[in-house]
Amino acid sequence: MTSQTTxxxxxxxxxxxxxxxxxxxxxxxxxxxxxxxxxxxxAFVLLALxxxxxxxxxxxxxxxxxxxxxxxxxxxYGPATVELTAADIDAAQQHNTSIxxxxxxxxxxxxxxxxxxxxxxxxxxxxxxxxLAVTPANDSLLVLGSDSRGRDxxxxxxxxxxxxxxxxxxxxxxxxxxxxxxxxxxxxxxxRTDDLLMWFYSVFTSVPDMLLLLAFSAVMSRGIxxxxxxxALTSWTGTYRLMRAEFMKHxxxxxxxAADAIGASHRSRMFRHILPNxxxxxxxxxxxxxxxxxxxxxxxxxxGFGVGISQTSWGAMLAEAPAxxxxxxxxxxxxxTLFMSLxxxxxxxxxxxxxxxxxxxxx
Amino acid sequence: MTQASxxxxxxxxxxxxxxxxxxxxxxxxxxxxxxxxxxxxALVGESGSGKSVTSMxxxxxxxxxxxxxxxxxxxxxxxRNLLQADRRALRALRGRDIAMIFQxxxxxxxxxxxxGDQIIETLMLHTGMRRKAARQRAVALLKEVGxxxxxxxxxxxxxxxxxxxxxxxxxxxxxxCEPKLLIADEPTTxxxxxxxxxILQLLAALxxxxxxxxxxxxxDLGLVGEFAxxxxxxxxxxxxxxxxxQQVFTQxxxxxTKALLNCRPQLDSRPARLAVIDDxxxxxxxxxxxxxxxxxxAGDDIVLxxxxxxxxxxxxxxxxxxxxxxxxxxxSFQLARGKTLGIVGESGSGKTTVGLTLMRLHQASAGRALxxxxxxxxxxxxxxxxxxxxxxxxxxNPYASLNPxxxxxxxLLEPMxxxxxxxxxxxxxxxxAALLERVGLPRRALQxxxxxxxxxxxxxxxxxxxxxxxxxxxxxxxxVSALDVSVxxxxxxxxxxxxxxxxxxxxxxxxxxxxxxxxxxxVMVMQHGQVVEQANADSLYANPQHSxxxxxxxxxxxxxxxxxxxxxx
Numbered sequence: 001m002t003s004q005t006t007x008x009x010x011x012x013x014x015x016x017x018x019x020x021x022x023x024x025x026x027x028x029x030x031x032x033x034x035x036x037x038x039x040x041x042x043a044f045v046l047l048a049l050x051x052x053x054x055x056x057x058x059x060x061x062x063x064x065x066x067x068x069x070x071x072x073x074x075x076x077y078g079p080a081t082v083e084l085t086a087a088d089i090d091a092a093q094q095h096n097t098s099i100x101x102x103x104x105x106x107x108x109x110x111x112x113x114x115x116x117x118x119x120x121x122x123x124x125x126x127x128x129x130x131x132l133a134v135t136p137a138n139d140s141l142l143v144l145g146s147d148s149r150g151r152d153x154x155x156x157x158x159x160x161x162x163x164x165x166x167x168x169x170x171x172x173x174x175x176x177x178x179x180x181x182x183x184x185x186x187x188x189x190x191x192r193t194d195d196l197l198m199w200f201y202s203v204f205t206s207v208p209d210m211l212l213l214l215a216f217s218a219v220m221s222r223g224i225x226x227x228x229x230x231x232a233l234t235s236w237t238g239t240y241r242l243m244r245a246e247f248m249k250h251x252x253x254x255x256x257x258a259a260d261a262i263g264a265s266h267r268s269r270m271f272r273h274i275l276p277n278x279x280x281x282x283x284x285x286x287x288x289x290x291x292x293x294x295x296x297x298x299x300x301x302x303x304g305f306g307v308g309i310s311q312t313s314w315g316a317m318l319a320e321a322p323a324x325x326x327x328x329x330x331x332x333x334x335x336x337t338l339f340m341s342l343x344x345x346x347x348x349x350x351x352x353x354x355x356x357x358x359x360x361x362x363x
Numbered sequence: 364m365t366q367a368s369x370x371x372x373x374x375x376x377x378x379x380x381x382x383x384x385x386x387x388x389x390x391x392x393x394x395x396x397x398x399x400x401x402x403x404x405a406l407v408g409e410s411g412s413g414k415s416v417t418s419m420x421x422x423x424x425x426x427x428x429x430x431x432x433x434x435x436x437x438x439x440x441x442x443r444n445l446l447q448a449d450r451r452a453l454r455a456l457r458g459r460d461i462a463m464i465f466q467x468x469x470x471x472x473x474x475x476x477x478x479g480d481q482i483i484e485t486l487m488l489h490t491g492m493r494r495k496a497a498r499q500r501a502v503a504l505l506k507e508v509g510x511x512x513x514x515x516x517x518x519x520x521x522x523x524x525x526x527x528x529x530x531x532x533x534x535x536x537x538x539x540c541e542p543k544l545l546i547a548d549e550p551t552t553x554x555x556x557x558x559x560x561x562i563l564q565l566l567a568a569l570x571x572x573x574x575x576x577x578x579x580x581x582x583d584l585g586l587v588g589e590f591a592x593x594x595x596x597x598x599x600x601x602x603x604x605x606x607x608x609q610q611v612f613t614q615x616x617x618x619x620t621k622a623l624l625n626c627r628p629q630l631d632s633r634p635a636r637l638a639v640i641d642d643x644x645x646x647x648x649x650x651x652x653x654x655x656x657x658x659x660x661a662g663d664d665i666v667l668x669x670x671x672x673x674x675x676x677x678x679x680x681x682x683x684x685x686x687x688x689x690x691x692x693x694x695s696f697q698l699a700r701g702k703t704l705g706i707v708g709e710s711g712s713g714k715t716t717v718g719l720t721l722m723r724l725h726q727a728s729a730g731r732a733l734x735x736x737x738x739x740x741x742x743x744x745x746x747x748x749x750x751x752x753x754x755x756x757x758x759x760n761p762y763a764s765l766n767p768x769x770x771x772x773x774x775l776l777e778p779m780x781x782x783x784x785x786x787x788x789x790x791x792x793x794x795x796a797a798l799l800e801r802v803g804l805p806r807r808a809l810q811x812x813x814x815x816x817x818x819x820x821x822x823x824x825x826x827x828x829x830x831x832x833x834x835x836x837x838x839x840x841x842x843v844s845a846l847d848v849s850v851x852x853x854x855x856x857x858x859x860x861x862x863x864x865x866x867x868x869x870x871x872x873x874x875x876x877x878x879x880x881x882x883x884x885x886v887m888v889m890q891h892g893q894v895v896e897q898a899n900a901d902s903l904y905a906n907p908q909h910s911x912x913x914x915x916x917x918x919x920x921x922x923x924x925x926x927x928x929x930x931x932x
Contacts, residue, residue, distance in 0.1 A: 255764050
């Protein structure tokens with residue numbers, strides 16, 4: 001066949017074949033902003049990884065410095081701290097050591113107060129343990145200063161990054177999973193399934209997001225897993241709507257009909273044929289959600305519904321900020337703000353670039 | 364006619380596009396031509412020939428960010444270089460002196476404004492007419508382009524009009540300001556044959572009446588013969604041939620033009636193999652192959668026997684109301700082994716629905732389809748699964764029917780895995796490679812993705828996918844309609860070879876009567892979901908019984924006047 005020869009000749013000049021993903025990656029690599037954003041996000045993920053593995057930030061609970069030490073670079077810019085001398089402490093303790101004094105505060109005599117003996121014992125014990133191990137080795141090591149309990153803000157913020165990213169990433173992943181599964185079922189099968197799931201979706205969206213978040217977290221116990229659950233359960237709706245529309249659109253496409261014609265099952269058509277054609281949207285949706293959830297976590301923790309007391313996160317650190325700021329201790333808030341805005345901005349820019357790279361038609 | 368000062372003169376026009384990879388793609392390689400006032404020039408070429416780029420360049424509508432126009436290019440309109448004109452001058456020119464009609468009226472009209480508003484806007488913008496006067500003029504224009512009830516239709520929204528009526532509105536808008544040059548970019552490609560003929564007649568009449576020059580862009584040489592004065596044949600960004608209509612058709616100088624004229628199936632002959640471009644680019648002259656006899660004979664073995672097939676769609680209307688639309692009404696036919704049944708009809712005739720219903724991609728409302736004596740429409744999905752491999756479909760759009768995330772290998776292996784054809788992966792891969800070579804693609808193509816192939820190559824992959832299952836019946840749903848004429852000939856030849864080799868039976872659905880005539884033994888004409896006529900191909904074309912069939916046949920573009928066709932206008 002003569003046509004055969006031309007086809008073969010055409011083919012020889014073709015460059016190596018690339019999948020759509022590879023083409024997308026190529027486009028992303030040419031986008032400087034996108035690439036920078038990608039590196040920043042990767043750096044944060046590495047930092048968080050180090051945090052989870054205990055390689056960095058694991059000593060954030062240690063009280064390694066005097067309270068409210070300003071960052072090393074800004075030693076002279078913090079408000080002056082009053083150093084307590086040993087004499088001050090002694091004088092304060094002198095007041096408290098006698099049983100009479102301890103009971104006086106309750107307005108009862110020592111004989112009437114059933115707790116008097118215990119209180120006195122406790123106070124003497126406390127006095128014995130008094131010289132707390134607040135002996136910082138070297139204050140200049142605290143790049144970001146210390147908090148009100150003398151903990152290293154750098155360690156705290158690394159641990160916070162780990163927590164916030166964990167919450168953001170896994171919350172977004174779970175939300176995407178729920179949203180995609182329900183959206184796929186709803187969009188692909190339509191009819192009754194769609195009616196039922198849409199009803200479910202409407203109920204969820206009719207309640208204000210924040211209220212739902214607060215209700216969930218109030219009912220469940222505090223902790224990272226709760227926060228992740230709460231966020232996934234409240235933020236799947238956007239993905240659901242997106243996937244429902246996509247599956248509706250794709251199920252009528254000829255390639256899906258062709259798959260039906262060769263005998264592919266419903267499951268195969270849904271997940272082997274359609275899903276890979278919408279995953280680029282999911283990737284964008286995932287990064288959007290991650291940013292949103294990191295911010296949500298900060299809000300939740302700030303309001304006191306977030307991670308437990310034994311954990312820290314950006315939100316938890318920000319929760320300490322109002323009290324500190326009143327006294328002029330600005331560095332904890334500054335550190336969190338810096339980290340968070342850097343990550344969120346980089347993530348948002350990466351999302352934009354991803355969208356451009358994976359779906360060039362929109363441009 | 365003043366040859367001295369043409370209305371539009373294109374000189375050395377070179378256009379290249381910066382590709383995403385940074386490479387340059389030369390779309391136009393320095394072309395030159397003139398359009399004199401009051402003349403119709405046809406620009407003919409296949410996809411990628413640069414014909415649309417030329418029209419966009421004249422209108423200065425090419426995207427500015429990635430287009431480079433070669434130095435020394437000139438587009439002179441009445442002596443003024445459009446390439447150097449500023450935005451304001453261009454805006455004044457477009458619509459008033461140069462107007463354009465696009466291919467798809469559906470997407471060229473703004474759906475949220477009435478068609479009247481859109482014409483009025485053009486008039487008020489360019490002629491400074493007041494609203495009331497513009498409205499009267501709009502009604503007059505709609506009357507001129509032959510829209511029924513122009514007084515009422517002026518307030519209609521685009522979706523309330525049919526495709527042909529929408530194109531009439533587009534034409535009315537284009538001629539509203541009495542342009543000197545009208546550019547028609549494939550104005551009838553999206554329309555049915557009968558409508559296409561009406562629109563062409565209208566354009567020809569308007570050209571005469573208003574004394575416009577027309578640049579008519581098309582991929583179909585057959586249309587050109589209807590009313591062009593001059594023909595320009597383009598390929599790969601170059602002008603291959605330029606001359607008066609008669610000369611180009613009767614004494615083509617260029618091999619490519621000869622090929623184009625020959626590779627389109629003709630109504631009056633049926634060669635065993637259609638000519639392809641390469642036949643003419645070779646050194647030895649092209650020999651016309653022998654004719655092929657077609658038609659059902661008495662002893663034919665019937666593979667598929669369809670009796671009283673009906674399909675209706677229900678849509679909700681209001682709260683409890685239901686609207687039933689009968690897409691296919693009582694269709695019966697028999698398909699013989701190794702033969703082809705052609706189904707022709709215009710859009711909305713239900714021909715595609717017949718195909719999809721037989722594949723059970725739609726659920727039939729009534730009727731039986733006996734496949735080797737078994738009613739495939741009454742089977743449970745489980746039982747039908749085994750029959751799926753025996754009856755296959757090739758869709759119209761090769762760009763949409765292959766999953767873009769699969770490699771060719773995955774595409775070809777999937778049906779074999781599903782139907783347990785071949786012992787193991789290695790054997791299946793071997794089979795896939797053999798089939799690819801059979802349809803004219805190299806083995807290397809296995810590792811590639813669909814987006815790396817051209818339309819014709821993709822259609823070959825789709826054919827190979829069907830062949831993996833060794834079907835008995837192949838439904839070709841407009842399978843060659845989206846392809847260029849030369850590629851169409853290649854694919855039609857391939858289908859013919861496969862039929863001769865494997866004894867496949869085709870159900871060939873198409874709106875193109877010449878293609879159907881070429882490939883079919885028997886032809887079935889459908890209108891509004893019903894079969895109006897069914898007969899052996901030769902007798903149906905020679906002696907049509909039904910008035911609708913006659914109407915369809917008379918609307919086929921006749922090529923050039925010498926061939927006995929009647930010239931319009």
